[in-house]
Amino acid sequence: MADRYLHFTGTAPGRFLTKRLGLPAPAELRRWTPEHPALEGDLLHLTATEPLPGLADVLSRTGLPVTAESARPAAVVVDATGVETPAGLAAVHAALHPVVRSVADCGRIVVLGAPLSADDHHQAAAQQALEGFVRSLGKELGRGSTAQLVRLGSAPAAESTLRFLLSPKSAYVSGQVIEIKDAEVTAPGSWDRPLAGRTALVTGSARGIGAAVAETLVRDGAEVYVLDIPQSEEELTRTAVRLGATALPLDITAPDAADRITQALGHGGLDILIHNAGITRDRKLANMPGERWSSVIDVNLDSVVTTTDALLKSGTLREGARIVATASIAGIAGNAGQTNYAASKAGIIGLVRALAPQVADRGITVNAVAPGFIETKMTAAVPLFIREAGRRMNSLAQGGLPVDVAETTAWLASPGSGGVTGQVVRVCGQSLLGA
Numbered sequence: 274m275a276d277r278y279l280h281f282t283g284t285a286p287g288r289f290l291t292k293r294l295g296l297p298a299p300a301e302l303r304r305w306t307p308e309h310p311a312l313e314g315d316l317l318h319l320t321a322t323e324p325l326p327g328l329a330d331v332l333s334r335t336g337l338p339v340t341a342e343s344a345r346p347a348a349v350v351v352d353a354t355g356v357e358t359p360a361g362l363a364a365v366h367a368a369l370h371p372v373v374r375s376v377a378d379c380g381r382i383v384v385l386g387a388p389l390s391a392d393d394h395h396q397a398a399a400q401q402a403l404e405g406f407v408r409s410l411g412k413e414l415g416r417g418s419t420a421q422l423v424r425l426g427s428a429p430a431a432e433s434t435l436r437f438l439l440s441p442k443s444a445y446v447s448g449q450v451i452e453i454k455d456a457e458v459t460a461p462g463s464w465d466r467p468l469a470g471r472t473a474l475v476t477g478s479a480r481g482i483g484a485a486v487a488e489t490l491v492r493d494g495a496e497v498y499v500l501d502i503p504q505s506e507e508e509l510t511r512t513a514v515r516l517g518a519t520a521l522p523l524d525i526t527a528p529d530a531a532d533r534i535t536q537a538l539g540h541g542g543l544d545i546l547i548h549n550a551g552i553t554r555d556r557k558l559a560n561m562p563g564e565r566w567s568s569v570i571d572v573n574l575d576s577v578v579t580t581t582d583a584l585l586k587s588g589t590l591r592e593g594a595r596i597v598a599t600a601s602i603a604g605i606a607g608n609a610g611q612t613n614y615a616a617s618k619a620g621i622i623g624l625v626r627a628l629a630p631q632v633a634d635r636g637i638t639v640n641a642v643a644p645g646f647i648e649t650k651m652t653a654a655v656p657l658f659i660r661e662a663g664r665r666m667n668s669l670a671q672g673g674l675p676v677d678v679a680e681t682t683a684w685l686a687s688p689g690s691g692g693v694t695g696q697v698v699r700v701c702g703q704s705l706l707g708a
């Protein structure tokens with residue numbers, strides 16, 4: 274569905290009116306294209322106190338020219354990993370205060386923090402402070418720019434995450450706190466095709482976000498299976514043909530769904546499992562019959578738990594596999610008329626957090642993406658007033674596109690993202706809901 278307001282505010286009269294009336298002025302976000310795969314400009318590397326060993330090397334591989342001074346940086350990385358006291362936070366202010374205004378449109382600010390100490394409350398206070406700092410900065414930046422906090426123990430495990438956050442691929446991700454474990458990380462053979470040689474399955478991928486995820490995984494080199502309900506077989510086949518993927522018409526709630534997936538893969542296993550299929554059956558609880566409740570829980574949560582269990586148990590999910598499930602900001606903030614949907618999506622968050630440590634010894638990661646307002650058939654069906662509010666109530670003042678969720682999923686699916694597990698990453702333009 275076209276965002277007419279976004280187009281209008283891009284015109285001269287639109288700019289005039291939004292300024293005069295104090296209306297939200299969304300910037301046109303710069304997303305990844307083959308012609309413009311990187312941000313255009315310098316990467317300003319600032320250090321608040323002590324530098325993190327190896328960080329300069331990792332930043333030098335992001336493809337952006339790294340500098341200690343720039344009149345108009347496309348991105349700024351502030352190394353605040355050494356801040357151990359509240360007074361030490363002054364160094365973060367001192368680093369960013371003089372440059373924040375000069376960041377280019379659609380720029381990136383990434384603050385690097387350390388894991389919170391369990392026995393040093395001064396360090397924990399200072400490092401937790403960075404979270405409030407970054408979330409506020411994301412709300413101030415405007416002009417399509419974003420701010421994130423990455424907590425990490427060492428630089429190499431963060432390479433895939435920094436590459437993602439410092440690229441146009443993360444256009445609609447802002448105000449996020451991402452924790453990176455010190456796992457042994459395998460760098461992909463090629464950062465341009467990090468999923469080459471990997472097999473992926475995307476559920477609910479005949480259309481919408483799922484089709485965009487499948488397309489992005491194909492772009493990144495994966496062999497992709499697209500799965501959707503048999504009633505959507507025509508659309509699914511069209512998507513499969515367009516992408517060079519394999520169609521698997523199957524209701525994911527079928528009791529034998531996992532077996533049929535394993536059969537469809539032949540003797541090959543699965544490296545990437547994307548649980549994207551989802552439905553809404555909205556009604557206030559007082560008006561919601563049991564069937565509407567259970568159909569949503571069955572598709573959005575129960576099938577995710579049972580197919581994941583079965584594919585892990587059968588060994589179809591290989592060592593080092595990546596599992597990404599789809600939550601929603603409704604599962605974080607709650608939403609009137611969506612007790613069933615929000616319950617199912619909050620359940621996804623519980624699932625990824627608990628399952629991640631259980632499968633870590635097999636090198637498998639489990640994460641969730643939590644989309645905000647994304648322009649799809651699902652949100653086109655939302656009543657006009659609520660739809661407009663959903664679009665504007667975020668720091669970027671616009672809805673996201675399916676590709677924004679797809680790029681985030683592809684980063685989590687990368688072999689280089691082995692240090693990212695048990696995380697929930699919101700793709701919501703820093704929505705005010707549940708923030």
Ligand code: NAD
Nearest residue numbers: 477481482501502524525549550551601644646647649651
């Ligand atoms: P969509 O309705 O366009 O696509 C969902 C797909 O899932 C459809 O093709 C549908 O046929 C398929 N599906 C439904 N039940 C299935 C089943 N039992 N087995 C197999 N496939 C099934 O929706 P979308 O907007 O692309 O959403 C994709 C995911 O993102 C969903 O999980 C949704 O809850 C989530 N999400 C979307 C938004 C948004 O703004 N669009 C926001 C938050 C979360």
